[in-house]
Amino acid sequence: MSDTQISAIICTHNRDTYLGAAIDSLLAQDFAADFEVIVVDNGSSDRTREVVEQRASNPRLKYVFEPTIGLSVARNTGARVATTEILAYLDDDAVASTHWLQVLDSAFKNNSKLAIAGGKVTLLWPQGIQQPLWLSPGLAGNLGAYDLGESSIYIKQPSLTPRGLNYCLRRSFLEEIGGFDPHLGRVGKNLLSNEELQMTEFALERNWQVAYLPEALVAHNVAPERLKRSWFLNRGWWQGISECYREQLAGRAGIGQLLRGSERFLRGLYKALQYISDPAERFDKLVYAYGQVGYLNAALQGLLSTSNKK
Secondary structure, eight states, X not given: OOSOOEEEEEEESSOHHXXXXXXXXXXXXXOSSOXXXXXXXXXXXXXXXXXXXXXXXXXXXXXXXXXXXXXXHHHHHHHHHOOSSEEEEEOTTEEEOTTHHHXXXXXXXXXXXXXXXXXXXEEEOOTTOOOOTTOOHHHHGGGTOBXXXXXXXXXXXXXXXXXXXXXXXXXXXXXXXXXXXTTSSOOTTOOOOOHHHHHHHHHHHTTOEEEEEEEEEEEEEOOGGGSSHXXXXXXXXXXXXXXXXXXXXXXXXXXXXXXHXXXXXXXXXXXXXXXXXXXXXXXXXXXXXXXXXXXXXXXXXXHHHHHHHO
């Protein structure tokens, strides 16, 4: 390891519109020690490289091209290139607060059992656009919003895991579990997810700690195309598939998945009827139910695949 204390890593794929602001927020960090900023270009075909080269005079900035598409692949590449024990990941369409790295670095230095940490995430709405009336607080989480309060807490429930767009972990823990799982995480335009939830499960199983740090604040840009009901339905579908895959990877595949998915689907429809007069909560429950259709579809394909192998 070098004298550099922490590595800030941006994994990006065709987001040149937002990327410059993300990089600038890292280069402008108020951090007493030395740090590095790594941009992993994950097969971009836009102006990504040019955006990075415009800032190449800053010695902290490194650029690496990763041709294999996939967020988990890109994250693993960033970890390989990094020279430090603490790895802080920021999304390419997010902006870090000035003290982001300092808060994260201090938390890891003060707790040798801390494996994963992340902070509060607020949303940056497109100019002239406000939060739609049909968007519930729960679905706002699909846009990256994350707020567990104003106090630091240790997370015991994997469902409360920090958001990947504002995510920091210890290299030794990442190496212990074999890196980010390329079977989870986004690949191109698909919306596979749950890799952070899986990481938190791994950490807790191995007696590591996971923390929420509200002062490690990040703002996340909401892309206009995500403010359509169809995007949330598609996101729900892939969330269901992701949950199915995560269970299969954990050895929980089988007929039980069909039973669990069917029960959750019916529950979602029932709750949608309960909230018939509330457009936000009604749509929230419909997205949940639709996600279970994706879950059931993936579970059925898994059973058929297993049957064919026999």
